[in-house]
Amino acid sequence: MRYPAAGGGEGAVFENLWLSVPRGEFGCVIGHSGCGKTTVLNILAGLDTPSAGTVIVDGAEIAGTSLDRAVIFQSHALLPWRTVMGNVAYAVTSKWRDWDRARVKAHAQSFIDLVGLTGAEHKRPSELSGGMKQRVGIARALSITPKIMLMDEPFSALDALTRGTRQDEVRRVCLDTGQTTFMIT
Template sequence: MSDRYISIEGIARRYPKAGGGTTTVFEDLWFSMRKGEFVCVIGHSGCGKTTVLNILNGLDAPDDGAAIVDGKAIEGPSLDRAVIFQGHSLLPWRSVLGNVAYAVAAKHRDWPKAKVTAHAMAFIEKVGLKGSELKKPSELSGGMKQRVGIARALSIEPKMMLMDEPFSALDALTRGTLQDEVRRICLETGQTAFMITHDVDEAIYLADRIVLMTNGPQAMIAEIVENPLPRDRIRTEVHHHRDYYAIRNHLIDFLVVRSKSFRDAIPEGYDRRHPPVVRPSADGPGPDAGRKAA
């Protein structure tokens, strides 16, 4: 498994101010992801989470540095990267099958219609929508629409799946069900995923690692948290794990206190290129505390 399947290398993003000068959202940002890894990013609004996601999906470009996927620098949108937004963003005149098949046909232009349909149906079935494939978006609930978006993203079998708070507009029960589906599918397919969330419990349940960003402007990666829970975690058992409250309290403490104060009291030895890696544990910070990211 490559440690640098996805690599953010020294990126910066700046915007001009109305009265002159520039606002630096972030600069000299470094981190990498392994193939098949699920990474969540947590930070307050304005720290640049969505800007990083847009750089990864090719809709924005960094002012400095580069974003690299599987050894190639990102230079624009690509079907190698799929995005699931907060809204479902479905084509209203197309059916469930039509929406998913549209993406499949765009990726595989040489495939016959029957093969496109069969491939699309396989992913519609994966998200539990078999039997609803001929319905239009107007006939679907919010959760079903988001399932279509997930099926569409997965159907092109991207090198990276990018998610911008995809469950935030859903009710708690639907949100939990879709989190279960996404986690199951990512584990089964080895899908690499990068997700923005404000929900600490969502990050703990879904992520292998959690990137903590300080408040913006001039945001930084304070640290990278390795999830101590087992990869095959079960939702109903997560809060019983001995390390659950250690990681939850660590994340809450960051959001409430350290996200604001970190930049004014940078720890000795902090290196932007190798943010510290921590692994919260019921026994304390653990042997990985302070280890620097590769």
């Protein structure tokens, strides 16, 4: 994968990269800032394309974004005018447009409960802590039952104690649901 380098020319971010995360497993890439981790995640998400080669997820070549891959970004990317329920339900209706309102709400509620936000359904993002916002993002991502969940440094803005707790929670949720997850940090 080549990108323009400072001062002209091109620089390689990765060459001959092979990554395999078995279905239902939790994979993680750890590296220092600026080493290309987010570039890899963006390519897996279909937000960017490699300069050479192909990317295969679940036996199919990636060609753009898809609801088969859910992304949890560093910034929470929540819709500020929607509630917790509204943010999760929005994702659900994006995938299952023919579902009635009651089915959407019940499905969304199950994931809100899963991440421990029962009782916060009617709060807007401005009323939530950073950790709660992150859990809304996780509930939203899981609610569309993606083939793979991609996480871009989801805990970087949290203190060390909270970060450890959230990492344990996410790992538990992913293992409980059998969700294939790829995280960079």
